[in-house]
Amino acid sequence: MRRPEPAHPTRTRPRLAVLAGAVAALALAGCTATGAGGAPDALPAVPVATADPASQDPSGAADGAGPDAPPRADGLDGVDADLAARFEAARAAAEAEGVELRVTSGKRTAEEQQRLVDDAVATRGVPEAYRWVLPPESSAHVQGLAVDVGPTEGAYWLAQHGLDFGLCQTYANEVWHFEKLPDGADACPEQHPDSSWGW
Numbered sequence: 001m002r003r004p005e006p007a008h009p010t011r012t013r014p015r016l017a018v019l020a021g022a023v024a025a026l027a028l029a030g031c032t033a034t035g036a037g038g039a040p041d042a043l044p045a046v047p048v049a050t051a052d053p054a055s056q057d058p059s060g061a062a063d064g065a066g067p068d069a070p071p072r073a074d075g076l077d078g079v080d081a082d083l084a085a086r087f088e089a090a091r092a093a094a095e096a097e098g099v100e101l102r103v104t105s106g107k108r109t110a111e112e113q114q115r116l117v118d119d120a121v122a123t124r125g126v127p128e129a130y131r132w133v134l135p136p137e138s139s140a141h142v143q144g145l146a147v148d149v150g151p152t153e154g155a156y157w158l159a160q161h162g163l164d165f166g167l168c169q170t171y172a173n174e175v176w177h178f179e180k181l182p183d184g185a186d187a188c189p190e191q192h193p194d195s196s197w198g199w
C-alpha cells in the first residue's frame with residue numbers, strides 16, 4: 001500500500017482550520033438528526049453487516065466483496081477491498097493510540113441512498129439538502145468507495161492521520177466521510193466545500 005509522506009507543514013494550517021469548523025458543526029449538532037452537523041450522512045446508520053447479499057450491486061462496481069463474500073460485522077461489507085484494507089490499517093493505528101475508530105456507514109444500495117436524499121429534502125429542503133447528501137448515481141457510498149467513520153474523536157483522528165493510510169476527507173463539511181487517496185497522488189485532493197457539486 002502506498003504510504004505517502006505526511007502533508008507538508010504548510011498544508012497543516014488550512015486543513016486544521018477547515019477541520020475545526022467541521023468539528024464545531026458536529027459538536028453543535030451533537031451528531032443527532034437535527035442541527036448543522038446532523039446530516040443524513042452523519043447519522044449513525046446501522047452498519048450493513050446484515051445486508052442481504054441479493055441487495056448488493058451485482059455490477060461489481062464495489063470490488064471489495066464478490067457476491068459470495070460473507071457479510072462483515074465491521075461495517076465494511078461490500079466496501080472496496082483496497083479501501084477496507086486502508087481503513088483497517090488506520091483503525092489499528094488509532095487503537096494503538098487509544099482512539100476508537102469504526103465505520104458508521106459504508107456501502108449503501110441505491111435505494112438506501114435515495115431514502116437519505118428523500119429524508120434530507122423533507123427535513124432540510126432544497127437546496128440545503130444537496131449540501132449533505134448526493135443522489136445515488138453520484139454517491140461514492142453506492143459504489144462502495146466511501147466510508148463514514150465515528151465516533152467524533154475517531155473522525156477527527158482520521159482527518160489528521162488519514163493521508164498516512166491513503167485516506168482522504170472529501171468534504172470540508174463532513175469530517176466523517178473518507179475516500180481513497182487517488183492512485184499516484186501524494187496529497188489529498190482539495191476538499192469539496194460540500195456535496196452540492198454532485199447535483
Ligand SMILES: [Zn+2]
Pocket residue numbers: 041141146147148176177178
Ligand atoms: Zn459519507
